[in-house]
Amino acid sequence: MKPLEQALHDYLCVRRSCGYQLREPEGLLGDFVAFLQSEGASCVTRQLALHWATQPAKVQPFRWAQRLAMVRRFAIWLSAIDPRTEIPAADLLPYRQRRKPPHIYSDEEIARLLRQAEQLPSPKGLRAHTYTTYFGLLVATGMRVNEALGLDRPDVDLKLGILHIRRAKFGKSRYVPVHPSTVEALKKYAESRDRIFPAPSTPAFFLSEAGRRITESTAEYIFAKLSQRIGLRAPAKSHGHGPRLQDMRHRFAVRTLVHWYRAGLDVERELPKLTTYLGHVRATDTYWYLEAVPELLQLATERLTPKEVRS
Numbered sequence: 001m002k003p004l005e006q007a008l009h010d011y012l013c014v015r016r017s018c019g020y021q022l023r024e025p026e027g028l029l030g031d032f033v034a035f036l037q038s039e040g041a042s043c044v045t046r047q048l049a050l051h052w053a054t055q056p057a058k059v060q061p062f063r064w065a066q067r068l069a070m071v072r073r074f075a076i077w078l079s080a081i082d083p084r085t086e087i088p089a090a091d092l093l094p095y096r097q098r099r100k101p102p103h104i105y106s107d108e109e110i111a112r113l114l115r116q117a118e119q120l121p122s123p124k125g126l127r128a129h130t131y132t133t134y135f136g137l138l139v140a141t142g143m144r145v146n147e148a149l150g151l152d153r154p155d156v157d158l159k160l161g162i163l164h165i166r167r168a169k170f171g172k173s174r175y176v177p178v179h180p181s182t183v184e185a186l187k188k189y190a191e192s193r194d195r196i197f198p199a200p201s202t203p204a205f206f207l208s209e210a211g212r213r214i215t216e217s218t219a220e221y222i223f224a225k226l227s228q229r230i231g232l233r234a235p236a237k238s239h240g241h242g243p244r245l246q247d248m249r250h251r252f253a254v255r256t257l258v259h260w261y262r263a264g265l266d267v268e269r270e271l272p273k274l275t276t277y278l279g280h281v282r283a284t285d286t287y288w289y290l291e292a293v294p295e296l297l298q299l300a301t302e303r304l305t306p307k308e309v310r311s
Helices: 003-016 023-038 046-053 061-079 107-117 127-141 145-149 180-196 216-229 247-262 267-278 283-292 294-304
Strands: 162-165 174-177
Touching (some): 003 023, 003 061, 023 046, 023 061, 107 127, 127 216, 145 216, 247 267, 247 283, 267 283
Antiparallel strands (some): 162 174
16 A cells, blocks of 8 residues: 555544544545646645645635645644645635525425335335335424435334434434324334334344335435426426425424424524524524524524614
8 A cells, every 4th residue: 555545544543543434535535645646746735635635627716725625734744744734724725515405395285295205116025115104204303315324223212202323413412302293103113114124134123125224326226216296396308406305304403493492492592402402513503594494584683683773
């Protein structure tokens, strides 16, 4: 193994020992190291880092900044081992990603989606039940798409009504209490699943018709096709464009905040609860909804503006 390849291997091992998964950085940094070697470089330089980061032509500039940021973190670590390493400046590519405004599903849209999921072709009688329950769980809990798919059977405590989220974003785990109606839906699904697959080869809670864990790409494809059928997305050969599966998480967060405002609760005081429940690392990730959703921004403004001024 060449020195830069060994350095990258050690860097990934160190960061993974801290709980990071690094699926995307591993591939991109591997490509970066290969690029350095193709250029005959034995160390990281600012010029080559910038050249590599801006190689993809048909991407948004913030993507260049993301690629350079990955190199910068690697270079900072590498500089302690190899003093020749040049660390790209943090503001070399000052682009920032603009988060797409969330689509807040209406109750009627959710009902249509679930009815369509119930009609999925299902030779073994499990596919339709799997996706109806899976989509319903995302709506009811605001879990991330991959968190629900990553649930194993021991993680779902149907007696206490608690889900144990492992392998979450940034390597964090948490417990998510769920409503009794959600517990009942999960129980019914588990009974059907166990009847069809009494001894599956995977511990996954949600199973495909083949008895395997469902992948995130498969779930998103099924969702996209169902969305096209009910008019949430325009017809397309593949996924198309429109509301996303992760928008169910946004719906949960927004409805919770709207409910707190309308109930007269101190949202500033309650917000850390939602941050913890959703598994956000920073409260600012939860505050984002106040800016992204006009109704929430209006409610927050009314709360902060004295009544005499509003009148």
